[in-house]
Amino acid sequence: MKASFAEFYVLWDEYLGRETPLFHIETCEWMENLSDEVDNLLMLPRGHNKSGIVTVFNAWRFYRDADDLVLHQGATNIDALKCSRAVVRILANHPLCKLNNVKKSHGGVIKWWVEGSNDEQYGSMYARGILSSVTGQRAKHIQNDDVEVQKNVATEENREKLKHSLTEQTHILVPGGTSLFIGTPHSYESIYKEMIEAGANCFIRRMFEHEYRIEGRREAVLNFYPEYVFSGIHKYSKCLEENKHYTIEKHGNGYKVTLLDDYSFVDFYAKALWPERFTKQEMTKRRKKCRTINEWDSQYQLHAKPIGDVRLDPDKLIPYDCEPTLKYANGVALMMLGNVRIASASLRVDPSEGKKDSDISSVALILHDEQGRMYWHRSISLKGEVGPTDESGHNIIGGQVYQLVQLIKEFYITRVTVETNGVGGFFPSVLKSCLKQQGVRCGVTEIKETKNKNLRILGAIEGPLNSGVLWAHVSVLYDPDKPEDDSFEVRIMRSWNPAVTNQIDDPLDSLAGAISDEPIRIGKSHNKNDYKESVNWRTNGGVYEATVDFD
Template identity: 30%
Template sequence: MSERPADLLEFAWIWNRLANLGTPAVHRRMLRWLADRGEQGDLRLLLMAFRGCGKSTLVGLYCAWQLYRAPETRILVVAADHALATRMVATVRRILGRHPLCGALLPDHGEGSWASDRFTVARQAVLRDASMLAAGIGGNITGARADLIVCDDVEVAGNCGTPYQREELRERLTETEFVLVPGGRMLFVGTPHTADSLYVDGPGAFLSGYRRLVLPLLDDAGDSAWPERFTPAGIAALRTRVGPLAFRRQMLLEAVAEDAARLDPGLILRYAAETEYREANGRGVLTLMGAQMVSGGGWWDPAYGRPGTGDASVLAATYADGQGRHYLHRIAYLLHDPEAEEDAATQQCRAVAHIARDLLLPVLRVETNGIGKFLPGLLKREMQRAGINCTVLEATSRRAKSERILAALDPVLAARRLLAHESVFRTRFAREMAEWRPDAPGQRDDALDAVAGCLLSEPVRLPGAPPLRPATLSWRGASG
């Protein structure tokens, strides 16, 4: 090592030169902040920066620099799961293995641990803990000790959707306080995923008292923080793809509530046309208002309550064209006759099979949460009896319902890429949209949930399936 150890910005510049990368202004700002906070002795830090800005890579360089400056440093990386934490550790290990200033840190062959999720550099001190260790938020870190703990994206969409999940996340993170040695540093890196985010500021906040650097994609004047990569056109396209709510949270770093999103049925474009099917050159072609459909399918959220009571049994069917437009072609609220000889499940499966036949649906997903576990097999039987070759798939929803609905509908509504058949507006769907509020108790959202299932299943196109019915060919293009 040189007599004067390189500072963090120099260390990163050397690495970027080696990797043929530049060091844009937004990266220099983050690096300077991390270095300055260390010089000032700040021990509690929060770095919030927009998605895609490379903050995890820069924090990896920061960890490598810490080991370069003080090889006895013990670093624990905690992420939402072990795989994410391992990526950070593997990044630092790769930097140490290739950085010109870090040759002295490489252990002799056969000595120390040099795995993807933990490693130990060459150091004078005899310490039990590895130089760097990866752990998922649910992992057992009892007994570990660390001089620096990096909490990298510990809040993700899958672990903060409900009050119980958010409370559990905070409880698990509290365990890190018993791992950090006195005088150690805690660094959180992430973006907000909910209104009650870990990262919100104010009295009583989970990270109250932390020194913060907040770097949204757009400044107060609307200028990009990284104009070379995030151009105005690219930013507009990104906002359209992810929707206003996700953009504000992930790119502008605003912990806005779901209530900020309104599902306005007025943003849906109406149409009255029906699909047209024809066969040409040995291929089936399905068009709607002159546009060729390239994918589509149905989502059934079943219920067995008596008609007019409890949850509704709803089937939604959508198509998509090659331009990214989605067509909500049907919503069916399925009923059954309690006095009929056949059971409610058989009656509904038969109705679903007939809809799949009439709409030429290539695939139909049945939500198997709760009561729907045996329905896919029963539906397949009804499909076979009617001679309908529609693939039946089981679907299990693991995300909170409000999160699913927003993730599916917010982007397509904002982009005006959702169209709906006029028959859809004769159902309760538009009213469900207008009255919907995230997590409001007792509200009707069965159709919204079914439509969300359809949209979130796109744009996957299923591989070749049998003909949709004896007289037709697959209409989903060559891949279909």
């Protein structure tokens, strides 16, 4: 009778002279019964030996079945080969492998065979990076060990490449085979988050089982007793002590914590996963090493966040859900958004012509009120031909300009700005023809942007966003097909990186243009008493009296 994986793992720990924590045994028991119906996901915090467990798991699989076929994919070829070498070492030294003559027979590091394997083509173990081609391979078990790293998910394009490689594995896994993902999230659009939502078989253990965060306040009521309390992050991080930095008192079934000083934010934690190894002193050191709170949250608490800060945080957009209406008072037309009067509107179009990476024209509509607030009311992707005509070739019957004219008519837009970088005047010319055919009075301004795109996006959006004057309609914020999910625009904002030149940013480019097309307004005050002349405290040359005599 063969040993279970937990027994096999404990024997290896004993061989190495180290103790086995309880959660490692729980992990082994879970891994021994992987599902062959859905993906399997193992998530443990950084430093908790995820990859180490996986290498022993591979050795155990070969110990159980010499005809097993394992495809191991890491973030890079180098990462994958580390696992391959480690498995060979375990087979050569594990007591049970020695006893049963389970060892590497022949092959290199990328592909090798176990003694007794009947396979002659695919290799008992095949190790490659996730972006390497493995077409033509076959496997009974596929592993993706930390394939989601910052480099692989930095942009929307990189994320799509990663997902394409993972999709290819569908055709490699033999019927009845199993797939295992191991890692920590590095993005809001984490593949692990998608797997959880899709119903994957998951084993997830965070650094701390209980967590609670407060920002800008001194009191918190918790349903657990806080064992670890941290303020700030990176060089501003501090491990707070009870009765020195905060007090705790019983509050019903929970605990009331009162801070004795002001902090930007404070995290409360309890029930550490591996307290013997990750002591309070060790976690304090690691907290200071993390440059952003997102890095801490994603790598230790396993929340789907990017490691770096989000420069254009969509959570700062103020949502609203109402449509502008046209009213008349004393013979004057007024556009109202709820009870707010709209002073102007800006409509910016970034055409798809001339773009090698996109076939979508991005449109942003911004409404501006008299107090300087901006309302991102529509973000639309125009698809299809620019302006297809009927058989006569004179009448435009659809296409992008036709869609745009309907938007202009719906919101009574009087001017639209079209970015013409590299495309000449084709789109604006067709748009003017369509406006004329439909009898719509609307000016068309052509503009050629010369400033760096990322600087342009950052300069236009960051100020209003951080100042709390940029609002967004719910149609911009949420996916119309899945109202509980973020929209395409929100996902782009979260992942946008000003240091990356080639990334999907069309909605942000058109938004930046629409914001820049109108001057920034400052609210007017009609109370003259508000304006008081300041005391003139500056020095002067004194007062002199002179007599002059002009003829």
